[in-house]
Amino acid sequence: MALSFNPRLVRGVSRCHAIVTAKMALAASCRDFSAAEKSTVIVNLNDNTGVATIQLNRPPVNSLNLQLLTDIKIALDKLQMKKDCRGMILTSSSPGIFCAGLDFMEMHNPQEGRAREFWRSLQEVWKMLYGSRLATIAAINGHSPAGGCLLSLTCDYRVMAQGKFMIGLNETLLGMVAPFWFQDTMTNTIGHREAEKALQLGLLYSGENALNVGLIDELVPPEKVMQTAQVQMQTWLKIPDLARRLTKEQMRGPTLQKFVQRQNEDVDQIMKFIMDSATQRSLGIYLNTLKHKQLTSV
Numbered sequence: 015m016a017l018s019f020n021p022r023l024v025r026g027v028s029r030c031h032a033i034v035t036a037k038m039a040l041a042a043s044c045r046d047f048s049a050a051e052k053s054t055v056i057v058n059l060n061d062n063t064g065v066a067t068i069q070l071n072r073p074p075v076n077s078l079n080l081q082l083l084t085d086i087k088i089a090l091d092k093l094q095m096k097k098d099c100r101g102m103i104l105t106s107s108s109p110g111i112f113c114a115g116l117d118f119m120e121m122h123n124p125q126e127g128r129a130r131e132f133w134r135s136l137q138e139v140w141k142m143l144y145g146s147r148l149a150t151i152a153a154i155n156g157h158s159p160a161g162g163c164l165l166s167l168t169c170d171y172r173v174m175a176q177g178k179f180m181i182g183l184n185e186t187l188l189g190m191v192a193p194f195w196f197q198d199t200m201t202n203t204i205g206h207r208e209a210e211k212a213l214q215l216g217l218l219y220s221g222e223n224a225l226n227v228g229l230i231d232e233l234v235p236p237e238k239v240m241q242t243a244q245v246q247m248q249t250w251l252k253i254p255d256l257a258r259r260l261t262k263e264q265m266r267g268p269t270l271q272k273f274v275q276r277q278n279e280d281v282d283q284i285m286k287f288i289m290d291s292a293t294q295r296s297l298g299i300y301l302n303t304l305k306h307k308q309l310t311s312v
């Protein structure tokens with residue numbers, strides 16, 4: 015995958031620069047994580063508008079492994095430290111795939127030390143995105159199951175591509191429980207009743223149904239996703255930053271405080287769960303299902 019700018023993002027922009035793609039030193043592992051040397055996010059900041067774009071860039075499906083999570087975190091850190099940066103659009107460089115959720119390689123028969131680090135990175139990315147001072151918009155240009163849906167839910171607004179794409183928290187289909195903070199993020203977006211149904215049944219919504227339940231805010235042709243996100247961003251940036259940011263803090267504060275109080279306990283629970291042989295069996299069955307393409311949306 016070439017690390018070039020998306021021309022649509024930079025057209026007409028006089029001073030647009032890339033923030034260097036984040037890299038990380040991976041902890042020693044016996045597994046082959048050879049993708050570690052490759053860039054996994056492309057970051058642009060338009061100095062004229064103050065709007066940044068983070069493109070997930072880990073083909074084929076942008077599954078969230080330790081490297082991608084670390085790269086997102088570094089990119090966000092850099093952007094949030096830049097005073098002039100006011101908004102961020104989160105998208106993917108792979109047409110048809112926003113993000114396939116957590117990387118199965120991190121979950122299937124993991125080493126506990128690595129799994130802990132991985133989970134803490136996910137927590138950190140969620141916390142940063144959910145509490146970001148920036149106006150954030152997810153430009154969902156394809157499938158967005160599980161952790162992919164979670165990433166988009168942290169944003170202030172979601173634009174999704176029309177087509178046969180799915181979005182939802184489907185953890186129960188994998189024999190897993192979406193952690194409480196996944197559940198809270200979903201509930202805060204679509205309300206308790208719909209979230210209860212969606213989470214228990216592991217529903218993957220079509221774009222139309224996602225729009226109906228408020229999981230996304232707009233459904234547009236794939237080629238218009240980015241442009242729509244940019245136009246929508248102007249609406250968010252018309253509001254004085256401080257007023258918008260403080261309102262966001264107040265609305266999301268209780269969810270974030272609950273999370274911080276239970277963050278360590280959450281890591282311990284997840285470790286217990288993922289190291290359990292029954293969990294691994296369910297995951298193995300799910301991976302087999304995935305190979306035979308039996309996933310459907312409602």
Ligand SMILES: CCCCCCCCC/C=C/C(=O)SCCNC(=O)CCNC(=O)[C@H](O)C(C)(C)COP(=O)(O)OP(=O)(O)OC[C@H]1O[C@@H](n2cnc3c(N)ncnc32)[C@H](O)[C@@H]1OP(=O)(O)O
Nearest residue numbers: 075077114115116117118120121129157159160161190288
């Ligand atoms: C310690 C923590 C404890 C954590 C314990 C608790 C966790 C609870 C929370 C869990 C959150 C999650 O996100 S769990 C992850 C849930 N994710 C999913 O269920 C998505 C599964 N994927 C899909 O449905 C599809 O791949 C989809 C995204 C729609 C794209 O379909 P396509 O037809 O375009 O592409 P495919 O042919 O299926 O996929 C291309 C290749 O990518 C691989 N692939 C697909 N999804 C992948 C994924 N999530 N991780 C790795 N690899 C993936 C496929 O196997 C293929 O590999 P090759 O065959 O080799 O080419």
